[in-house]
Every structure is written in C-alpha cells, then in structure tokens.
Amino acid sequence: MSFYSLTLPTAQFISKNIGYKLYKSFFVKIARGGVMIDYGNRNISWIVRRYEQLYNEEKGGWNLTNSDDGALDYASVEMEVGRFYYAFINLVGAKYVLETGTNRGYSTALIAAALKNKNKDGKLFTFDTVAHDHLFNQKDFDNIIFINENSITCKLDINIQLDILVLDSDHTYHTVINELIRYEKHLRIGGYILMHDTLYYDGVGLAVEQLINNHRFETITLESPRTHGRQSRCPGVSIIRKNSDDMRYPLVENQRLAKIARNMVPGETEQAESYVNRLRRKRLGTDLQAETVST
Ligand SMILES: C[S@@+](CC[C@H](N)C(=O)[O-])C[C@H]1O[C@@H](n2cnc3c(N)ncnc32)[C@H](O)[C@@H]1O
Numbered sequence: 150m151s152f153y154s155l156t157l158p159t160a161q162f163i164s165k166n167i168g169y170k171l172y173k174s175f176f177v178k179i180a181r182g183g184v185m186i187d188y189g190n191r192n193i194s195w196i197v198r199r200y201e202q203l204y205n206e207e208k209g210g211w212n213l214t215n216s217d218d219g220a221l222d223y224a225s226v227e228m229e230v231g232r233f234y235y236a237f238i239n240l241v242g243a244k245y246v247l248e249t250g251t252n253r254g255y256s257t258a259l260i261a262a263a264l265k266n267k268n269k270d271g272k273l274f275t276f277d278t279v280a281h282d283h284l285f286n287q288k289d290f291d292n293i294i295f296i297n298e299n300s301i302t303c304k305l306d307i308n309i310q311l312d313i314l315v316l317d318s319d320h321t322y323h324t325v326i327n328e329l330i331r332y333e334k335h336l337r338i339g340g341y342i343l344m345h346d347t348l349y350y351d352g353v354g355l356a357v358e359q360l361i362n363n364h365r366f367e368t369i370t371l372e373s374p375r376t377h378g379r380q381s382r383c384p385g386v387s388i389i390r391k392n393s394d395d396m397r398y399p400l401v402e403n404q405r406l407a408k409i410a411r412n413m414v415p416g417e418t419e420q421a422e423s424y425v426n427r428l429r430r431k432r433l434g435t436d437l438q439a440e441t442v443s444t
Contacts, residue, residue, distance in 0.1 A: 192262035194289040204228040209375025225255040226345050227375050238263035243312035244271045249300040249328050250317035251277035258285045261293045276300040301327040310337045317345040322352035322410035326402050340391050347425055348385025351413040354424030355406045357387050365393040370425050
C-alpha cells in the first residue's frame with residue numbers, strides 16, 4: 150500500500166468531519182440569533198438567550214414589546230454589562246453573591262450561570278421590592294434565592310461571608326450608601342462590589358465618591374454603551390475591590406452628600422455631569438498642576 154493511498158483517505162476524512170463540524174456550529178449559532186449570543190455555556194438558559202435577541206445595541210435598551218415604534222425599556226443592564234458580570238464572575242470566582250435590584254432577572258440569571266460554572270454549591274441572594282415575571286426559573290437556576298423585600302429595611306440576617314455584591318436598586322444616595330453600610334461588612338477582604346449607573350445617577354456617584362475616598366477600597370469606573378436613544382451620558386459601571394476591614398475607615402451616611410443628593414435631578418439633566426466624572430476631572434486637574442510644578 151502506497152503512502153498516498155493511506156494519507157489521502159485520512160485527509161479526506163479529516164476535512165469532511167472537522168469541516169462539517171465547523172460549518173454546523175457556525176450555522177447553529179446563526180440560527181440561534183447570531184454568533185454574538187453564544188456563551189459556549191450550558192448554564193445560560195434559552196430564555197436568557199431569547200431575551201438577548203430583544204436588545205438594541207445602538208441605544209443600549211430592550212425592545213420588550215417587540216414594537217416597531219422603537220419604544221425601548223432601560224430597566225435591565227445593557228447586554229454588554231450583563232455579559233461583563235458573567236465574565237467577571239468566571240474570572241474571579243465566587244461562592245456567595247448578593248444582588249440588589251433583580252427586576253426581570255437578566256443580570257441575576259447571568260450572575261447565577263457564572264456562579265454555577267465556578268461553584269456548584271454557590272448561591273445568589275437577590276432582592277427586589279417587586280416580584281416581576283423572572284427570566285430565571287427554579288429548575289434551571291436552583292442557586293438563586295429571590296428575596297421579595299426592601300434591601301435596606303428587610304429583617305433578613307446575613308450570616309455568611311459574601312464574595313461579591315452587585316448593587317442596582319433605586320439609585321438614590323440614601324439607598325445606595327445604606328446598602329453599602331449594611332452589606333459591605335459581610336464582604337470578605339479581596340471581595341468585589343459591582344455597581345451599575347454610577348455615571349448616570351449622581352446619587353449613586355456620590356456613594357462611589359465615598360468609596361474612592363476610603364482607604365479600604367480600590368475603585369475604577371468604566372463607561373458602558375447605553376445612550377438612552379440620545380446623546381446623554383452613559384450609565385457606567387464601577388468595580389470596587391475591598392482591601393481591608395480596618396474600622397478606622399467606616400462607611401457612614403454623609404450628611405453633606407445627602408444634602409447635595411436631595412437637590413439633584415437623577416441623570417436627566419443633559420448638561421449635568423455625574424459626581425464620578427466631576428471628581429475624575431478635579432483629580433486630573435490637580436495632578437496636571439502638580440506635574441507642571443514639579444517639572
Ligand atoms: C434598574 S432595576 C435592576 C435591573 C437588573 N439588575 C437587571 O439587570 O435586570 C432596579 C430594580 O430595583 C428594585 N428596587 C428599588 N429599590 C429597591 C430596594 N430598596 N430594595 C430592593 N429592590 C429595590 C426595583 O423594583 C427595580 O426592579
């Protein structure tokens with residue numbers, strides 16, 4: 150038997166089988182709504198995948214009524230943010246996560262899916278004062294514990310150490326700072342806080358300012374893609390790492406900030422600038438001045 154009679158059928162076999170598999174996986178992805186919705190993960194239920202098909206990438210909103218008039222819903226985080234949460238938890242790993250602001254459960258489902266990849270015994274506690282129709286169900290997401298209560302007034306006692314907090318409830322300074330005060334003490338050192346809308350809502354930005362100024366935390370804020378259909382500022386996401394439990398630096402509701410927050414129109418003032426942006430600019434100005442003086 151010649152060398153060619155052995156290698157040719159092998160080459161044909163490989164090209165036929167591997168080629169067919171590549172072709173098939175590509176078209177299966179297209180049929181599901183595009184390559185973009187493939188997480189390559191069995192823990193993401195088809196309900197979540199279908200929900201993602203309602204996402205308007207240009208405006209960063211959700212076409213929940215499938216209407217042609219372009220009316221979009223902005224309650225769920227942007228799809229890019231949901232996927233970021235998913236990737237983030239896959240990256241850093243976690244066992245216990247606490248979320249405020251479940252809404253329909255888009256962020257909840259992605260956090261829970263990532264959690265399941267990382268830790269079969271992991272749990273996600275998620276709070277909402279309203280029990281919406283959820284994208285997740287108990288069968289696919291048995292690691293989600295939905296708590297139909299107010300995040301800051303509920304009586305629930307947390308007696309576990311949390312790895313990640315995800316805050317996205319009512320976006321006022323009062324609520325956000327009190328969620329931080331209440332739950333951050335249960336967050337382990339080296340754990341993370343993810344916050345949405347920190348560039349859009351000044352009240353949330355004020356709470357982030359406190360974290361930026363507190364020695365116990367490292368904070369970075371990223372722009373996110375939502376435009377709300379106009380050229381207003383984007384929601385933004387802050388990632389905070391807790392580095393210490395040193396109680397010389399407690400988090401408290403700051404009355405000066407509370408007073409500022411009371412006079413703010415949340416996010417809607419086109420010219421208004423979020424607190425986080427203003428703080429960034431102020432710091433940049435000061436750093437540039439210092440640099441000029443020292444050179
Ligand atoms: C912006 S939505 C959350 C979106 C969700 N993270 C997602 O991506 O689908 C805010 C939700 O927070 C809830 N909420 C507001 N204040 C709350 C509070 N103090 N405690 C619990 N839930 C609250 C609202 O009912 C609403 O459903």
